């Protein structure tokens with residue numbers, strides 16, 4: 001069983017035991033609440049080496065109705081997930097602001113992270129990644145506008161990992177990633193993508209995707225051991241039929257007792273930064 005430990009930097013995947021019963025009924029309710037740091041995004045947790053950690057990371061939020069339908073599916077299934085949001089999408093209308101604000105309030109189940117202000121100046125990737133200062137500003141602006149609670153970024157259009165001076169990803173994104181790393185940000189890529197066809201339809205079946213995930217775990221072919229970051233997009237699940245696929249996908253993953261769903265602030269290299 002997993003256990004959240006406040007203020008302890010965990011440097012390796014270690015076994016843990018469940019020993020957090022609080023039998024002291026005399027403890028005042030507000031004291032208990034004050035001593036519950038697990039509700040603060042980024043608080044380190046201990047890992048169980050017999051588990052496989054799965055990070056569902058959905059991009060380009062908020063994009064209703066997909067975002068709302070995914071949120072409902074995750075809640076019903078009782079799994080944690082991370083939404084990487086774009087400020088330009090957030091600012092379209094007040095209802096979209098409310099969607100993200102509600103996500104922010106629902107940590108530790110949901111975590112809101114940074115996917116830029118303009119999505120690389122509206123997918124103008126070459127220009128974006130060759131203008132480092134304006135690109136960096138695009139992320140810091142997004143953080144301020146949306147009140148992103150953690151320094152975790154996914155670069156638009158690039159599967160890039162960066163943190164602690166390390167970099168992995170397309171060369172074109174290196175300058176921006178390294179600059180953000182030097183400012184204390186973590187850049188998160190992905191291990192498996194639930195791809196789209198025609199811009200919004202899930203490509204792989206739930207079974208195909210779970211088989212791919214199992215193979216990658218078995219082969220050790222992930223960015224970090226025992227951790228699998230899955231990328232999808234909110235807009236893929238606007239159609240109820242596709243929400244059925246999402247539910248099937250999660251149900252299949254839940255059948256394996258080793259699988260644990262976590263938010264990306266608990267990704268190993270991030271919480272040890």
Ligand SMILES: [Zn+2]
Nearest residue numbers: 059060156157
């Ligand atoms: Zn994106």
